Amino acid sequence: MTQPASTASAHAAPTGADHTGHDHAALDLDQFLPYRLSVLTNRISRGLAALYSERFGISVTEWRVIAVLGRYSGLSANNVAERTAMDKVAVSRAVARLLERDLLLREMHDSDRRRSVLELSEAGYAVYDVIVPLALDYQRSVLAPLDADERAQLASLMAKLEAPLKD
Structure with a gap:
Protein backbone atom coordinates (compact mmCIF):
# COMPACT_ATOMS: atom_id res chain seq x y z
CA MET A 1 0.00 0.00 0.00
CA THR A 2 1.50 3.32 -1.03
CA GLN A 3 1.15 6.44 1.01
CA PRO A 4 0.81 9.94 -0.43
CA ALA A 5 4.23 11.51 -0.81
CA SER A 6 3.58 14.03 1.96
CA THR A 7 2.66 11.24 4.41
CA ALA A 8 5.30 8.74 3.30
CA SER A 9 8.15 11.19 3.74
CA ALA A 10 6.85 12.76 6.94
CA HIS A 11 9.06 10.57 9.13
CA ALA A 12 11.86 9.75 6.69
CA ALA A 13 15.04 11.66 7.32
CA PRO A 14 16.67 13.10 4.22
CA THR A 15 19.56 11.30 2.63
CA GLY A 16 22.78 12.76 3.85
CA ALA A 17 26.23 12.07 5.14
CA ASP A 18 26.26 9.67 8.07
CA HIS A 19 28.85 9.52 10.85
CA THR A 20 31.27 7.80 8.46
CA GLY A 21 31.00 10.58 5.89
CA LEU A 40 7.74 -2.86 22.96
CA THR A 41 7.32 -6.62 22.67
CA ASN A 42 10.76 -7.26 24.15
CA ARG A 43 10.09 -4.92 27.08
CA ILE A 44 6.69 -6.46 27.78
CA SER A 45 8.08 -10.00 27.48
CA ARG A 46 10.99 -9.21 29.82
CA GLY A 47 8.60 -7.75 32.39
CA LEU A 48 6.37 -10.80 32.25
CA ALA A 49 9.35 -13.17 32.28
CA ALA A 50 10.48 -11.59 35.54
CA LEU A 51 7.27 -12.96 37.10
CA TYR A 52 7.88 -16.59 36.12
CA SER A 53 11.48 -17.20 35.06
CA GLU A 54 13.05 -17.23 38.50
CA ARG A 55 10.16 -19.07 40.14
CA PHE A 56 9.79 -21.77 37.49
CA GLY A 57 13.12 -21.61 35.65
CA ILE A 58 11.52 -21.28 32.23
CA SER A 59 12.45 -18.95 29.39
CA VAL A 60 10.16 -16.68 27.36
CA THR A 61 10.15 -19.23 24.52
CA GLU A 62 9.34 -22.08 26.91
CA TRP A 63 6.48 -20.06 28.41
CA ARG A 64 5.08 -19.36 24.93
CA VAL A 65 5.13 -23.09 24.17
CA ILE A 66 3.38 -23.82 27.47
CA ALA A 67 0.83 -21.05 26.84
CA VAL A 68 -0.03 -22.32 23.36
CA LEU A 69 -0.29 -25.94 24.46
CA GLY A 70 -2.34 -24.94 27.49
CA ARG A 71 -4.87 -23.46 25.09
CA TYR A 72 -4.45 -25.78 22.06
CA SER A 73 -3.43 -29.25 23.18
CA GLY A 74 -2.27 -31.83 20.65
CA LEU A 75 -0.17 -29.64 18.38
CA SER A 76 3.13 -30.61 16.80
CA ALA A 77 6.22 -28.50 17.47
CA ASN A 78 5.84 -27.10 13.93
CA ASN A 79 2.23 -26.13 14.70
CA VAL A 80 3.41 -24.32 17.83
CA ALA A 81 6.05 -22.47 15.79
CA GLU A 82 3.45 -21.47 13.20
CA ARG A 83 0.93 -20.35 15.81
CA THR A 84 3.50 -18.20 17.64
CA ALA A 85 5.50 -17.04 14.60
CA MET A 86 8.62 -18.19 16.46
CA ASP A 87 11.65 -19.80 14.89
CA LYS A 88 11.22 -23.59 14.52
CA VAL A 89 14.67 -24.26 15.99
CA ALA A 90 13.93 -22.14 19.07
CA VAL A 91 10.60 -23.94 19.54
CA SER A 92 12.27 -27.32 19.09
CA ARG A 93 14.86 -26.49 21.75
CA ALA A 94 12.18 -25.20 24.13
CA VAL A 95 10.12 -28.36 23.58
CA ALA A 96 13.18 -30.52 24.30
CA ARG A 97 13.86 -28.67 27.57
CA LEU A 98 10.21 -28.90 28.61
CA LEU A 99 10.14 -32.63 27.82
CA GLU A 100 13.30 -33.14 29.92
CA ARG A 101 11.60 -31.38 32.83
CA ASP A 102 8.44 -33.47 32.38
CA LEU A 103 6.32 -30.39 31.71
CA LEU A 104 5.25 -31.79 28.31
CA LEU A 105 4.14 -35.14 27.00
CA ARG A 106 4.86 -36.29 23.44
CA GLU A 107 2.71 -38.89 21.72
CA MET A 108 2.45 -40.19 18.19
CA HIS A 109 -0.43 -38.73 16.18
CA ASP A 110 -3.29 -41.22 15.82
CA SER A 111 -3.61 -41.05 12.02
CA ASP A 112 0.01 -40.20 11.12
CA ARG A 113 2.48 -42.29 13.11
CA ARG A 114 5.41 -40.18 11.80
CA ARG A 115 4.07 -37.04 13.44
CA SER A 116 4.26 -36.44 17.18
CA VAL A 117 1.88 -34.24 19.10
CA LEU A 118 2.49 -32.39 22.32
CA GLU A 119 0.41 -31.68 25.37
CA LEU A 120 1.07 -30.36 28.81
CA SER A 121 1.71 -32.91 31.53
CA GLU A 122 0.08 -32.53 34.95
CA ALA A 123 3.24 -30.68 36.05
CA GLY A 124 2.99 -28.50 32.93
CA TYR A 125 -0.62 -27.63 33.72
CA ALA A 126 0.38 -26.83 37.31
CA VAL A 127 2.89 -24.26 35.96
CA TYR A 128 0.36 -22.98 33.41
CA ASP A 129 -2.36 -22.58 36.07
CA VAL A 130 -0.06 -20.44 38.23
CA ILE A 131 1.37 -18.30 35.42
CA VAL A 132 -1.88 -17.52 33.56
CA PRO A 133 -3.34 -15.33 36.33
CA LEU A 134 0.04 -13.60 36.70
CA ALA A 135 0.15 -13.01 32.94
CA LEU A 136 -3.39 -11.64 32.87
CA ASP A 137 -2.63 -9.30 35.79
CA TYR A 138 0.53 -8.17 34.02
CA GLN A 139 -1.45 -7.52 30.83
CA ARG A 140 -3.94 -5.42 32.82
CA SER A 141 -1.08 -3.34 34.24
CA VAL A 142 0.43 -2.82 30.76
CA LEU A 143 -2.95 -1.73 29.38
CA ALA A 144 -3.86 0.37 32.45
CA PRO A 145 -2.87 3.70 30.85
CA LEU A 146 -5.54 3.09 28.16
CA ASP A 147 -9.23 3.57 28.75
CA ALA A 148 -11.76 0.97 27.57
CA ASP A 149 -12.27 2.65 24.18
CA GLU A 150 -8.51 2.87 23.59
CA ARG A 151 -8.07 -0.81 24.51
CA ALA A 152 -10.81 -1.75 22.02
CA GLN A 153 -9.24 0.50 19.38
CA LEU A 154 -5.81 -1.06 20.00
CA ALA A 155 -7.26 -4.56 19.58
CA SER A 156 -9.00 -3.49 16.36
CA LEU A 157 -5.89 -1.84 14.95
CA MET A 158 -3.75 -4.87 15.78
CA ALA A 159 -6.25 -7.14 14.00
CA LYS A 160 -6.13 -4.89 10.92
CA LEU A 161 -2.33 -4.97 10.87
CA GLU A 162 -2.19 -8.74 11.43
CA ALA A 163 -4.82 -9.72 8.84
CA PRO A 164 -2.75 -9.27 5.66
CA LEU A 165 0.34 -10.79 7.31
CA LYS A 166 -1.18 -14.16 8.24
CA ASP A 167 0.16 -17.07 6.26
Whole structure:
Protein backbone atom coordinates (compact mmCIF):
# COMPACT_ATOMS: atom_id res chain seq x y z
CA MET A 1 0.00 0.00 0.00
CA THR A 2 1.50 3.32 -1.03
CA GLN A 3 1.15 6.44 1.01
CA PRO A 4 0.81 9.94 -0.43
CA ALA A 5 4.23 11.51 -0.81
CA SER A 6 3.58 14.03 1.96
CA THR A 7 2.66 11.24 4.41
CA ALA A 8 5.30 8.74 3.30
CA SER A 9 8.15 11.19 3.74
CA ALA A 10 6.85 12.76 6.94
CA HIS A 11 9.06 10.57 9.13
CA ALA A 12 11.86 9.75 6.69
CA ALA A 13 15.04 11.66 7.32
CA PRO A 14 16.67 13.10 4.22
CA THR A 15 19.56 11.30 2.63
CA GLY A 16 22.78 12.76 3.85
CA ALA A 17 26.23 12.07 5.14
CA ASP A 18 26.26 9.67 8.07
CA HIS A 19 28.85 9.52 10.85
CA THR A 20 31.27 7.80 8.46
CA GLY A 21 31.00 10.58 5.89
CA HIS A 22 29.18 8.37 3.36
CA ASP A 23 25.81 9.16 1.84
CA HIS A 24 23.14 6.66 2.92
CA ALA A 25 19.40 6.62 3.20
CA ALA A 26 18.33 7.55 6.72
CA LEU A 27 15.89 5.62 8.86
CA ASP A 28 14.37 7.17 11.97
CA LEU A 29 14.05 4.04 14.11
CA ASP A 30 11.94 5.89 16.66
CA GLN A 31 9.23 6.18 13.98
CA PHE A 32 9.79 2.80 12.25
CA LEU A 33 6.87 0.50 13.14
CA PRO A 34 8.69 -2.88 13.08
CA TYR A 35 11.41 -1.51 15.34
CA ARG A 36 8.96 0.10 17.77
CA LEU A 37 6.82 -3.05 17.97
CA SER A 38 9.89 -5.20 18.52
CA VAL A 39 11.19 -2.99 21.33
CA LEU A 40 7.74 -2.86 22.96
CA THR A 41 7.32 -6.62 22.67
CA ASN A 42 10.76 -7.26 24.15
CA ARG A 43 10.09 -4.92 27.08
CA ILE A 44 6.69 -6.46 27.78
CA SER A 45 8.08 -10.00 27.48
CA ARG A 46 10.99 -9.21 29.82
CA GLY A 47 8.60 -7.75 32.39
CA LEU A 48 6.37 -10.80 32.25
CA ALA A 49 9.35 -13.17 32.28
CA ALA A 50 10.48 -11.59 35.54
CA LEU A 51 7.27 -12.96 37.10
CA TYR A 52 7.88 -16.59 36.12
CA SER A 53 11.48 -17.20 35.06
CA GLU A 54 13.05 -17.23 38.50
CA ARG A 55 10.16 -19.07 40.14
CA PHE A 56 9.79 -21.77 37.49
CA GLY A 57 13.12 -21.61 35.65
CA ILE A 58 11.52 -21.28 32.23
CA SER A 59 12.45 -18.95 29.39
CA VAL A 60 10.16 -16.68 27.36
CA THR A 61 10.15 -19.23 24.52
CA GLU A 62 9.34 -22.08 26.91
CA TRP A 63 6.48 -20.06 28.41
CA ARG A 64 5.08 -19.36 24.93
CA VAL A 65 5.13 -23.09 24.17
CA ILE A 66 3.38 -23.82 27.47
CA ALA A 67 0.83 -21.05 26.84
CA VAL A 68 -0.03 -22.32 23.36
CA LEU A 69 -0.29 -25.94 24.46
CA GLY A 70 -2.34 -24.94 27.49
CA ARG A 71 -4.87 -23.46 25.09
CA TYR A 72 -4.45 -25.78 22.06
CA SER A 73 -3.43 -29.25 23.18
CA GLY A 74 -2.27 -31.83 20.65
CA LEU A 75 -0.17 -29.64 18.38
CA SER A 76 3.13 -30.61 16.80
CA ALA A 77 6.22 -28.50 17.47
CA ASN A 78 5.84 -27.10 13.93
CA ASN A 79 2.23 -26.13 14.70
CA VAL A 80 3.41 -24.32 17.83
CA ALA A 81 6.05 -22.47 15.79
CA GLU A 82 3.45 -21.47 13.20
CA ARG A 83 0.93 -20.35 15.81
CA THR A 84 3.50 -18.20 17.64
CA ALA A 85 5.50 -17.04 14.60
CA MET A 86 8.62 -18.19 16.46
CA ASP A 87 11.65 -19.80 14.89
CA LYS A 88 11.22 -23.59 14.52
CA VAL A 89 14.67 -24.26 15.99
CA ALA A 90 13.93 -22.14 19.07
CA VAL A 91 10.60 -23.94 19.54
CA SER A 92 12.27 -27.32 19.09
CA ARG A 93 14.86 -26.49 21.75
CA ALA A 94 12.18 -25.20 24.13
CA VAL A 95 10.12 -28.36 23.58
CA ALA A 96 13.18 -30.52 24.30
CA ARG A 97 13.86 -28.67 27.57
CA LEU A 98 10.21 -28.90 28.61
CA LEU A 99 10.14 -32.63 27.82
CA GLU A 100 13.30 -33.14 29.92
CA ARG A 101 11.60 -31.38 32.83
CA ASP A 102 8.44 -33.47 32.38
CA LEU A 103 6.32 -30.39 31.71
CA LEU A 104 5.25 -31.79 28.31
CA LEU A 105 4.14 -35.14 27.00
CA ARG A 106 4.86 -36.29 23.44
CA GLU A 107 2.71 -38.89 21.72
CA MET A 108 2.45 -40.19 18.19
CA HIS A 109 -0.43 -38.73 16.18
CA ASP A 110 -3.29 -41.22 15.82
CA SER A 111 -3.61 -41.05 12.02
CA ASP A 112 0.01 -40.20 11.12
CA ARG A 113 2.48 -42.29 13.11
CA ARG A 114 5.41 -40.18 11.80
CA ARG A 115 4.07 -37.04 13.44
CA SER A 116 4.26 -36.44 17.18
CA VAL A 117 1.88 -34.24 19.10
CA LEU A 118 2.49 -32.39 22.32
CA GLU A 119 0.41 -31.68 25.37
CA LEU A 120 1.07 -30.36 28.81
CA SER A 121 1.71 -32.91 31.53
CA GLU A 122 0.08 -32.53 34.95
CA ALA A 123 3.24 -30.68 36.05
CA GLY A 124 2.99 -28.50 32.93
CA TYR A 125 -0.62 -27.63 33.72
CA ALA A 126 0.38 -26.83 37.31
CA VAL A 127 2.89 -24.26 35.96
CA TYR A 128 0.36 -22.98 33.41
CA ASP A 129 -2.36 -22.58 36.07
CA VAL A 130 -0.06 -20.44 38.23
CA ILE A 131 1.37 -18.30 35.42
CA VAL A 132 -1.88 -17.52 33.56
CA PRO A 133 -3.34 -15.33 36.33
CA LEU A 134 0.04 -13.60 36.70
CA ALA A 135 0.15 -13.01 32.94
CA LEU A 136 -3.39 -11.64 32.87
CA ASP A 137 -2.63 -9.30 35.79
CA TYR A 138 0.53 -8.17 34.02
CA GLN A 139 -1.45 -7.52 30.83
CA ARG A 140 -3.94 -5.42 32.82
CA SER A 141 -1.08 -3.34 34.24
CA VAL A 142 0.43 -2.82 30.76
CA LEU A 143 -2.95 -1.73 29.38
CA ALA A 144 -3.86 0.37 32.45
CA PRO A 145 -2.87 3.70 30.85
CA LEU A 146 -5.54 3.09 28.16
CA ASP A 147 -9.23 3.57 28.75
CA ALA A 148 -11.76 0.97 27.57
CA ASP A 149 -12.27 2.65 24.18
CA GLU A 150 -8.51 2.87 23.59
CA ARG A 151 -8.07 -0.81 24.51
CA ALA A 152 -10.81 -1.75 22.02
CA GLN A 153 -9.24 0.50 19.38
CA LEU A 154 -5.81 -1.06 20.00
CA ALA A 155 -7.26 -4.56 19.58
CA SER A 156 -9.00 -3.49 16.36
CA LEU A 157 -5.89 -1.84 14.95
CA MET A 158 -3.75 -4.87 15.78
CA ALA A 159 -6.25 -7.14 14.00
CA LYS A 160 -6.13 -4.89 10.92
CA LEU A 161 -2.33 -4.97 10.87
CA GLU A 162 -2.19 -8.74 11.43
CA ALA A 163 -4.82 -9.72 8.84
CA PRO A 164 -2.75 -9.27 5.66
CA LEU A 165 0.34 -10.79 7.31
CA LYS A 166 -1.18 -14.16 8.24
CA ASP A 167 0.16 -17.07 6.26
